[in-house]
Amino acid sequence: MTIAEQPATTTAHPLDPMTAEEVTAVRAALDGAGLLGENVRFTFVTLEEPDRDAALAHRPGQEADRRFRAVLLDLASGVSHDTVVSATRSTVDSVRRLDPAVDGQPPIIDTEFELVEEIVNADERWTSALRKRGIDPATVRAAPLSAGVYDEPGERGKRIIRSLGFQQFHPADHPWAHPVDGLCAYIDLTNREVTRIVDHRELPVPQESGNFDDPEVTGPARTSLRPIEITQPEGPSFTVEGHRVRWENWDLRLGFNEREGLTLHQLSFHQRQVLHRASIAEMVVPYADPSPVRFWQNYFDCGEYMFARYTNSLELGCDCLGEIHYFDAVVADDFGRPRTIRNGICMHEEDYGVLWKHTDLFTGSQETRRQRRLVISFFTTVGNYDYGFYWYFYLDGTIQLECKATGITFTAAYPDEGHEYATQIAPGLGAPFHQHLFCARLDVAVDGQRNAVEEVEAERVPVSETNPRGNAFRAKRTRLRTEGQAARLADNSRARTWHIVNPGSQNRYGDNVSYVLHPEGRPVMLADESASVHARGTFATKHLWVTRYDREQRYPAGDLVNQNPGGAGLPAWTARDRDIDGQDIVVWHTFGLTHFPRPEDWPIMPVDRAGFTLTPVGFFDRNPTLDVPRSTGTGCHGEGSTGL
Known part of the structure; x- marks a missing residue:
């Protein structure tokens, strides 16, 4: 056929x-x-x-x-x-x-990445710059990177990429250890030519190996770790029907696409709606080095690279432990042919310590219940970095998202005089300061489609007749009524949270039911307001945005992010300042890492984490986990347990 x-x-x-x-x-x-x-x-x-x-x-x-x-x-x-x-x-x-000048460019594809090394090696200026450094061009791997949007002559409307070089001494050598710094190529992908060479400075190529998978680098493997086995003799507690998952009062659907990766749909708890859709809709990685060869470094891994097309096939015992259910993921390759990523999504449940506990002074009762969570995750590799996205669902109705960042930090040469915007992580090798800023799109549906958002924070109460000893403080509650008012920053000094309430649904105390967004409150984008990346990634300048639901408004930096001049997405949508009070709304949350690399991050970075939590507050009339049974494991509630 x-x-x-x-x-x-x-x-x-x-x-x-x-x-x-x-x-x-x-x-x-x-x-x-x-x-x-x-x-x-x-x-x-x-x-x-x-x-x-x-x-x-x-x-x-x-x-x-x-x-x-x-x-x-x-x-x-x-x-x-x-x-x-x-x-x-x-x-x-x-x-x-x-229209590329207005709309921006489509994402960069694998076919184009594969062309870059051929293009730069055909350019005499590039090869001459390498040879004057005493480097054989055949040993240099080109690192093709998105170009951003700058006032470079002749770039408007052109499909541009920029490339740095890294030396590779043998086929198994990780070239990230050997940056050829001070040199950069600007490339026109359509005409397949180098338009400009920036040869700013000759710096020694760091020589120390970064081969974290080489026993000569790592030394002998330790033998002190004893096996840990996780078993569920009666099988997992979840059920799967196609892409519908049911687990301990949770009911949801799984989706997947190459731009966002894992998506979650129609989430309900105890048959009550919580979210219609949840995803990581964009991420940006702005770098802090202002040098002539690196000032342009900032990557929108979702919109510029379609980062989920590089989703890993997960392996039992390495990426996931326990009784695992895998889902394959399908993407299209550059030719429009299907490619199946085996075991792209991993799902399992795991013990998570104590859920609740009390030993009572008066009755002598001792009760403990253990927490458990359902974990749905995927991992993707984008160049040097690896990102894992883990959605957690808890017995008490809590939802949590954790991003695990690992892999290899992007590297530069570290000059003798030092580097104000980088850390020395090996002799002569630097890792520039940068951020990883993610945006979660949360199409909320707390007990229905009409929701509102209230900012709740701790407020000191002045000494007065009603507070004569000065010990009082209270929860200050502010309804965010328009899109403009709802562009907010977190403030941990005030314990600021955002309550997603349903004004048409009350609990038995007469309070609006709600789910609460707990931000980690780390820094948002640190680039100056005049910076190009600030205009293109405005979503990352606030922790919170709230918009009226519009099925066309999917991506916080706009549809086509690659070489987009900026202003698209959330800043354009919220400029209308629509009413969001008791409306059909979408909550957008920016979170992430500000990374000042350390020597311990080299030659491979231990996992660093960022995320957020959603908890029910007043959604139930009492603790919804009273029916969780006692653990049946040995040593818990067994003989010899005594009261006071």
């Missing part, structure tokens, strides 16, 4: 992840419409999710019209098209030619 003869496809639910058959059907429809050719590549293919009401109204057995957004790039001309295709009907529903 040829591609053009592939049948239309159906799927079990409109929010299910893309299948291999659907990728093939999308390609066939675009080919039949004459939109493909020898030089045309797919920069991404993602599910066009149905409107929220349509998704909620879907019933088993109903046919879903599965539509996909595919952005195409002609490598020869640089022309790109934004299309929407129905895999169900085998039709192209819409086509729009993109």
Whole structure:
């Protein structure tokens, strides 16, 4: 059967992840419409999710019209098209030619990354700059990186990338240990030429090995660690039906796409709605080095690279422990062919210590219950960094997201006179200061679709007739009524949190039911307001944004982030200052790491963590875990347990 003869496809639910058959059907429809050719590549293919009401109204057995957004790039001309295709009907529903100067560029694809080394090695200025440093160009690996948006002459509307060099002494050598610093190439990907060489300074290439997988570097493996076995003799407590998961009063659906990775849908607890959709919708990594060869370094790993296309295949015993359920993930390659990532998503449950405990002075009772959580995760590798995203669901209704950042820090030469914006992590080797800033998109539905957000913080009460000893403090509550008012910063000195309330649903005390967003409150973007990355990544300048629901508003830095001039996404949407009080709203939360690397982060970085927590507050009338049974393990509530 040829591609053009592939049948239309159906799927079990409109929010299910893309299948291999659907990728093939999308390609066939675009080919039949004459939109493909020898030089045309797919920069991404993602599910066009149905409107929220349509998704909620879907019933088993109903046919879903599965539509996909595919952005195409002609490598020869640089022309790109934004299309929407129905895999169900085998039709192209819409086509729009993109204007790169206004819309930005499509994401960078693997085909282009693979071209960069060939392009720079064909440029005499690049090879001459290497040879004058005594370096054989054949030993230098090009590190192609997104270009950002700057006032460089001739770049407007062009598809640009920038490349640094790293020396590799043998095929198993990790080149990140050997940056060729002070040298940078600017590359026009469409014309396949180097437009500019920045040869700022000759710096020695660091020589010490960074091969963390070489026994000569690591030394002999320790033998003191005894095995840990995690078993569930009766199997896991969760059930899986397609991509629907039920576990201990939780009910949710899993999705996946190459831009956001794991997505969560239709989350409810005790059959009460909490979230309609949750994802990490964007991330930006701004660097602090202002030197002529590095000032432009900032990466939007979701929007510029489609970072989830590099999702790892997870392995039992290495990435996940216990009774594991895996889900495969499907993405489209540059040619629009399906690629299945085996075991892309891992799900398991794990013990999480004490849930609640009390030994009572008066009754002599001793009761302990153990906490447990469901873990749903995926890991992706973007160049030198590896990111794991872990969603946790707890017995008491708490939701938590934890990002685990590991891998290899980006490196630079560390000069003899020192470096104000980097840490020396090996002799002559530096790691520039940078941030990892993520944005979670939370389509909230706390007990229904009409929600509001209140900022709650601790407030000291002045000494007065009612507070004569000065010990009083209270919770100050402020309703955030418009999008403009809801662009907020965290403040840990005031214990500031944001309560997502339902004004139409009250608990038995007459209070609005709520889920509370607990921010970690770490720094937001530190770049100056005049910086290009500030304009492009404005979402990362606030911890909180709240917008009216709009199915088209999916990505906080806009649809096409690569070489976008800025201002798209959240700053544009919230400029309308719409009413968000008791409306259908989306909560956006920025969180992340400010990384001043340390020697202990080299040659591979132990996991660093960032995230946030959502807890029910007044959502229940009392502790919802009173029915959790006593543990049945030996030594807990056994004979010999005595009261007071």
